[in-house]
Amino acid sequence: MYRLSEREWQAYTEKYKDRARMLISCPDRPGIVAAISHFLYQQGANIVQSDQYTTDPETGRFFMRIEFDLTNLEERCEVIKAAFRPIAESFDMDFSLVQASKRKKVAIFVSKEDHCLLELLWRWKSGELYADISVVISNHPDMKETVESFGIPYHCIPVTKDNKPQAEEEQIAAAAGADVIVLARYMQILSPRFLDDYAMRIINIHHSFLPAFVGAKPYEQAYRRGVKLIGATAHYVTEELDAGPIIEQDVQRVTHQEDVETLKQLGRQVERTVLARAVGWHLEDRVLVYGNKTIVFP
Amino acid sequence: MYRLSEREWQAYTEKYKDRARMLISCPDRPGIVAAISHFLYQQGANIVQSDQYTTDPETGRFFMRIEFDLTNLEERCEVIKAAFRPIAESFDMDFSLVQASKRKKVAIFVSKEDHCLLELLWRWKSGELYADISVVISNHPDMKETVESFGIPYHCIPVTKDNKPQAEEEQIAAAAGADVIVLARYMQILSPRFLDDYAMRIINIHHSFLPAFVGAKPYEQAYRRGVKLIGATAHYVTEELDAGPIIEQDVQRVTHQEDVETLKQLGRQVERTVLARAVGWHLEDRVLVYGNKTIVFP
Amino acid sequence: MYRLSEREWQAYTEKYKDRARMLISCPDRPGIVAAISHFLYQQGANIVQSDQYTTDPETGRFFMRIEFDLTNLEERCEVIKAAFRPIAESFDMDFSLVQASKRKKVAIFVSKEDHCLLELLWRWKSGELYADISVVISNHPDMKETVESFGIPYHCIPVTKDNKPQAEEEQIAAAAGADVIVLARYMQILSPRFLDDYAMRIINIHHSFLPAFVGAKPYEQAYRRGVKLIGATAHYVTEELDAGPIIEQDVQRVTHQEDVETLKQLGRQVERTVLARAVGWHLEDRVLVYGNKTIVFP
Amino acid sequence: MYRLSEREWQAYTEKYKDRARMLISCPDRPGIVAAISHFLYQQGANIVQSDQYTTDPETGRFFMRIEFDLTNLEERCEVIKAAFRPIAESFDMDFSLVQASKRKKVAIFVSKEDHCLLELLWRWKSGELYADISVVISNHPDMKETVESFGIPYHCIPVTKDNKPQAEEEQIAAAAGADVIVLARYMQILSPRFLDDYAMRIINIHHSFLPAFVGAKPYEQAYRRGVKLIGATAHYVTEELDAGPIIEQDVQRVTHQEDVETLKQLGRQVERTVLARAVGWHLEDRVLVYGNKTIVFP
Structure with a gap:
């Protein structure tokens, strides 16, 4: 069959094993990006892409997607989520953190x-x-x-x-x-x-x-x-x-x-x-x- | 002003002075194209573009657009329309014949x-x-x-x-x-x-x-x-x-x-x-x- | 397999068994469309689509594609080609006539x-x-x-x-x-x-x-x-x-x-x-x- | 003339008088986004849009565009630029900071x-x-x-x-x-x-x-x-x-x-x-x- 070989899937998985994606949504206010990026920096993450969108001032909601690389992501993923929770709560955030290598x-x-x-x-x-x-x-x-x-x-x-x-x-x-x-x-x-x-x-x-x-x-x-x-x-x-x-x-x-x-x-x-x-x-x-x-x- | 000069309009008008456009619509049946093209040939017209479309067999309606060149179109246009009328009637056609140079x-x-x-x-x-x-x-x-x-x-x-x-x-x-x-x-x-x-x-x-x-x-x-x-x-x-x-x-x-x-x-x-x-x-x-x-x- | 059933192919073949396509190319001059459509009318064909294109006056070449239906096309196809040949020669045409149902x-x-x-x-x-x-x-x-x-x-x-x-x-x-x-x-x-x-x-x-x-x-x-x-x-x-x-x-x-x-x-x-x-x-x-x-x- | 009235221009200018745009380019490394967003937060800015792009790991260059709102931008713009300069130098950044309201x-x-x-x-x-x-x-x-x-x-x-x-x-x-x-x-x-x-x-x-x-x-x-x-x-x-x-x-x-x-x-x-x-x-x-x-x- 014309399928991607298991070897190729594994190459991809290996390549992105330390790549994480974070999706965030919360009421807009100053300091959100600073808090998130400071947190990620402290964890040793390197942000490779980030995009942000804020709705109009009346509704004022903030949305963000960040891709970052972090050594040993697999082991540290749950710990990082837990460590981020207080920040999420202080900004009233919905957030998710997923490993790019998880299918x-x-x-x-x-x-x-x-x-x-x-x-x-x-x-x-x-x-x-x-x-x-x-x-x-x-x-x-x-x-x-x-x-x-x-x-x-x-x-x-x-x-x-x-x-x-x-x-x-x-x-x-x-x-x-x-x-x-x-x-x-x-x-x-x-x-x-x-x-x-x-x-x-x-x-x-x-x-x-x-x-x-x-x-x-x-x-x-x-x-x-x-x-x-x-x-x-x-x-x-x-x-x-x-x-x-x-x-x-x-x-x-x-x-x-x-x-x-x-x-x-x-x-x-x-x-x-x-x-x-x-x-x-x-x-x-x-x-x-x-x-x-x-x-x-x- | 940034307008087309009168000279340029005239060049266009001159270029297309013998160009006519015919639009035809009628119930579909054999012989329509033959009748139209034979008529135009007899008049000395040279067809430069023609497109035709017939609806599905149930509704069976024929549509055509023809562009042709005909020497001295200006003088002959009304005569040609009159000459075409019997053909139009025999096929139950709606038709129009216009000079491309008429704005x-x-x-x-x-x-x-x-x-x-x-x-x-x-x-x-x-x-x-x-x-x-x-x-x-x-x-x-x-x-x-x-x-x-x-x-x-x-x-x-x-x-x-x-x-x-x-x-x-x-x-x-x-x-x-x-x-x-x-x-x-x-x-x-x-x-x-x-x-x-x-x-x-x-x-x-x-x-x-x-x-x-x-x-x-x-x-x-x-x-x-x-x-x-x-x-x-x-x-x-x-x-x-x-x-x-x-x-x-x-x-x-x-x-x-x-x-x-x-x-x-x-x-x-x-x-x-x-x-x-x-x-x-x-x-x-x-x-x-x-x-x-x-x-x-x- | 997700294939068209033989029955469906046959339905198509049956539906278009009398459908022919004609491609024509020749030097432009008056009377081409009339000659072609008159010929097809004489054969009893019903033109279902036709499109024509003529290059600029200097190069003056005429191109046409006609789809028509003709009863018993299968048996009559070669005879019609032979009958059309004198017209093709008189206009110096390249032409082809194919049955739409032939894969x-x-x-x-x-x-x-x-x-x-x-x-x-x-x-x-x-x-x-x-x-x-x-x-x-x-x-x-x-x-x-x-x-x-x-x-x-x-x-x-x-x-x-x-x-x-x-x-x-x-x-x-x-x-x-x-x-x-x-x-x-x-x-x-x-x-x-x-x-x-x-x-x-x-x-x-x-x-x-x-x-x-x-x-x-x-x-x-x-x-x-x-x-x-x-x-x-x-x-x-x-x-x-x-x-x-x-x-x-x-x-x-x-x-x-x-x-x-x-x-x-x-x-x-x-x-x-x-x-x-x-x-x-x-x-x-x-x-x-x-x-x-x-x-x-x- | 069909022009935007001076009143409308002014409405725009007024609406965006505190809106700034920052463009940044530097070698990629961890901590860039954290440093920028922390700085802006300290200045009291509210980020309304930010987009970032990093080239492939080999060339490793970081690019960012940020739009933010900052009260009294007009008066503070030069001061902010000066204050940002040490950060820019520490990351070897090219940067520009412009007021959105400046035509x-x-x-x-x-x-x-x-x-x-x-x-x-x-x-x-x-x-x-x-x-x-x-x-x-x-x-x-x-x-x-x-x-x-x-x-x-x-x-x-x-x-x-x-x-x-x-x-x-x-x-x-x-x-x-x-x-x-x-x-x-x-x-x-x-x-x-x-x-x-x-x-x-x-x-x-x-x-x-x-x-x-x-x-x-x-x-x-x-x-x-x-x-x-x-x-x-x-x-x-x-x-x-x-x-x-x-x-x-x-x-x-x-x-x-x-x-x-x-x-x-x-x-x-x-x-x-x-x-x-x-x-x-x-x-x-x-x-x-x-x-x-x-x-x-x-």
């Missing part, structure tokens, strides 16, 4: 369309998505052979009107331990409880430029409206359909010549690109959610 | 935002829009001096709640003879009667990627939704607000950093580009309306 | 990079490239398993300094009968004789926005120059390296943050998109070569 | 093409370019009236083979005090001495996607090569022609239909957009030069 566990849900799934698998195998794809869950058996050829377990859990709650129990069990769930054209609604368990950790691809063409059959809607661009939107899933925080969007030019089938075909390219970008940014801890919006650090 | 008369409506107006004036003066801009009509006096510096009459017709019908009478009088009306960020609703008089000859620029953010304050809506692309849409105006046939759309990437003011500023660049393209295509007879959609020939 | 045979050459190959295979299996991929030829064994899992023969023909002519003989034998050869990141120079046999039927993807960064290591060159966009170019291969007629190009925005490895990774997405588009257009007979340029009909 | 002085050079000049003037008058355009210098008289209608002095300094050194003396005198010089399609070479005086403060727009089509007549070159995208490049001017650090680039899709004149026309839109973006970023102190490349902070 996040990804569970992918899919129905019958395979293009988004294959894009993710392909980028994963070529080393562009640094993650463990722990399972693919589908309500159809169609992609079992393909997925398993990548060495990934495939759970076919049919969903019908009658078995929905039970099917979801099985899905939750199959996805157990996932850090993030990707709906790669999964055409079923998840229950509020499921959404709550994975709040801002479920990424969906919607096959339109939201908020245009919310709901079903967006390409049919786009065709009828005669738009000159079609698009796709990757967003975190919330209870309100197609209304969660948008992570990424892109578009593709079309003309009067395209029928619905061709729109779908062109749209597939945008869908898989947009979803792969959004998943990549999430895996690299570049996305922070603020209200119903995302901050995507470069 | 269409354009009336521009504007409120307080000047960027779309200036883009049109600038492209006109640099020879990119081959037209006569016969008048600019506004409900505000602000741009009088600028417009007149281009040698174009400026009619300031204030519109209030009370004088709407009368103001529109004045507008109609001021625009008399216009082949096309461009709403270059004109923030007033036109009456059904006005729309009817200029059916598919009024081009509006809407400051969003329609059908997203229909109605007022689209940039505020886009900001609240947290989209990653903002857009603009040029469309023919129909009675239903922001729902007419779309001529052109484009988008601009934005990030979480942009506030509403910056979205508006970035949006202005897209708006003026999209409107200028749509107006240019209309002036070159590239746009055919079919149902609520446009066919834009390349 | 072209494609041979793909690849070295070690798999992204362009996989994109083609994926689009082929999903029905976006209507073709027979008859063989994949490589100078490395790496992708044998993947290619064979698509049901396609894989020929590993190692190329060294010493065995070049002999290796090429083997390649030519392996590719025998191919209508088009695609170099999907194949990093070896082909001999003039090979190029001659497949003139304007070998499509290469170059990993830069040509003519910038001709030759080896374009991403390294782009990195050193500090460009803000990277690109890819699909072109027909001619004897002069990276100088053949360009079919398609596209770009991707980059920033100072990207190192060479990231440029390559981002570039891979552009490369595979650009190559897949170019191959698709070639398969649909949309590309005509004129001098060192292409005409790509919409 | 930079811009001198624009232009020849006969007016589109880039007009775009800059339009954006300036609409408040998108916060600067003082102190003078427009041209080797032709053509745009005198237009420029003066914006209230800007126009110096026509003809340049011939014989008077080059003397003409440049006049240009230097006319531009005296400029913080940045913009070559808005100025088609003359500047002397090494001139370039040296304004090192990395002269922005040129080149009408191609550099490094493709270096030198004269890029659209003619692009037409002959048959590219499918044309572009423009804004860069700092250095002694080697068209080889200075690139600030911004963009492209526009074209087809076989476009002749050289149409390429130029389409190219004008890209040129003016790209130049205006680059000038805007320079005015907002977003661009740092590193070797022959730029870092453009978001």
Whole structure:
């Protein structure tokens, strides 16, 4: 198979074994950056990238993403978190500190369309998505052979009107331990409880430029409206359909010549690109959610 | 002034004095192209470009745009139209035949935002829009001096709640003879009667990627939704607000950093580009309306 | 496997069994369109799309692509070609007439990079490239398993300094009968004789926005120059390296943050998109070569 | 005239009177961010945005841009600079500290093409370019009236083979005090001495996607090569022609239909957009030069 060799994964893991990423969000006030960077300096960290964003003065919220290198990160990570806690509390911060070399566990849900799934698998195998794809869950058996050829377990859990709650129990069990769930054209609604368990950790691809063409059959809607661009939107899933925080969007030019089938075909390219970008940014801890919006650090 | 000299206009007019454009629309059936091209050949025409589009078999409608050169077009144009009429009738065609060297008369409506107006004036003066801009009509006096510096009459017709019908009478009088009306960020609703008089000859620029953010304050809506692309849409105006046939759309990437003011500023660049393209295509007879959609020939 | 079922291919083949495509190129003069369309009308054809382009008056060359439907095309195709020949001769035309339902045979050459190959295979299996991929030829064994899992023969023909002519003989034998050869990141120079046999039927993807960064290591060159966009170019291969007629190009925005490895990774997405588009257009007979340029009909 | 009222400029100036921007570049090592942010905190500054970039470990150079608010900035600016100097020295920093409310002085050079000049003037008058355009210098008289209608002095300094050194003396005198010089399609070479005086403060727009089509007549070159995208490049001017650090680039899709004149026309839109973006970023102190490349902070 065309997979990244274990040797190559290990080279990456080795290269970034001392690389940490810190995400911070708190009310804005003077001294935040000074406190954080002083703390990191004391720990012996070398900041390799940092980006900061403050919302408008009225709402006044501060967001930061820092990448730093720190010798023996593996052993010291928990100690550092504990040592940072008092600073976090004094500034009323939400914060996370993760090791860049730890692969996040990804569970992918899919129905019958395979293009988004294959894009993710392909980028994963070529080393562009640094993650463990722990399972693919589908309500159809169609992609079992393909997925398993990548060495990934495939759970076919049919969903019908009658078995929905039970099917979801099985899905939750199959996805157990996932850090993030990707709906790669999964055409079923998840229950509020499921959404709550994975709040801002479920990424969906919607096959339109939201908020245009919310709901079903967006390409049919786009065709009828005669738009000159079609698009796709990757967003975190919330209870309100197609209304969660948008992570990424892109578009593709079309003309009067395209029928619905061709729109779908062109749209597939945008869908898989947009979803792969959004998943990549999430895996690299570049996305922070603020209200119903995302901050995507470069 | 930075205008195309009269000498340059004349060079263009001279170069294309024998260039004609024919737009045809009819039910699809065999023999249409043969009939048209045989007719043109008999007249001595040389076809320099032709494009054709047929809708799906169910609706089965045929659309064509032909550019051809014909010696002494000016004198022969009406005769040719008359000679073509029997063919048109036998195929149940709608058709138009225009001389490329005849400048269409354009009336521009504007409120307080000047960027779309200036883009049109600038492209006109640099020879990119081959037209006569016969008048600019506004409900505000602000741009009088600028417009007149281009040698174009400026009619300031204030519109209030009370004088709407009368103001529109004045507008109609001021625009008399216009082949096309461009709403270059004109923030007033036109009456059904006005729309009817200029059916598919009024081009509006809407400051969003329609059908997203229909109605007022689209940039505020886009900001609240947290989209990653903002857009603009040029469309023919129909009675239903922001729902007419779309001529052109484009988008601009934005990030979480942009506030509403910056979205508006970035949006202005897209708006003026999209409107200028749509107006240019209309002036070159590239746009055919079919149902609520446009066919834009390349 | 995630392949288009034979049933779906057959549906396509059935749907377009009477669809023909005609490509014509000749010196410009009045009456060409009339002659062609009259001929097709006499044969009972219904033109469903036609596009025409004439170069500037000095060079005066006429190009046309016509799609038409004709009952019993399969049986009548050769007869029609013969019947058209006198017209073609009288206008000094080059012309081709192909059945849309006939799948072209494609041979793909690849070295070690798999992204362009996989994109083609994926689009082929999903029905976006209507073709027979008859063989994949490589100078490395790496992708044998993947290619064979698509049901396609894989020929590993190692190329060294010493065995070049002999290796090429083997390649030519392996590719025998191919209508088009695609170099999907194949990093070896082909001999003039090979190029001659497949003139304007070998499509290469170059990993830069040509003519910038001709030759080896374009991403390294782009990195050193500090460009803000990277690109890819699909072109027909001619004897002069990276100088053949360009079919398609596209770009991707980059920033100072990207190192060479990231440029390559981002570039891979552009490369595979650009190559897949170019191959698709070639398969649909949309590309005509004129001098060192292409005409790509919409 | 359609200008930003003095009242609006003042509103901006007032709003940002306490906003400072700091640009820093130094060898990378731990503690830089801590030292800077501690210093700013001590001064009572509130950091509103900060972005940092470190080159690869081998070259190891650190770059940072910080925006912060500080009460009474105007009075305290010089004192703060002096107080920061010891820190700067201890880290071997290059640094600059500017007040966001201070408008930079811009001198624009232009020849006969007016589109880039007009775009800059339009954006300036609409408040998108916060600067003082102190003078427009041209080797032709053509745009005198237009420029003066914006209230800007126009110096026509003809340049011939014989008077080059003397003409440049006049240009230097006319531009005296400029913080940045913009070559808005100025088609003359500047002397090494001139370039040296304004090192990395002269922005040129080149009408191609550099490094493709270096030198004269890029659209003619692009037409002959048959590219499918044309572009423009804004860069700092250095002694080697068209080889200075690139600030911004963009492209526009074209087809076989476009002749050289149409390429130029389409190219004008890209040129003016790209130049205006680059000038805007320079005015907002977003661009740092590193070797022959730029870092453009978001």
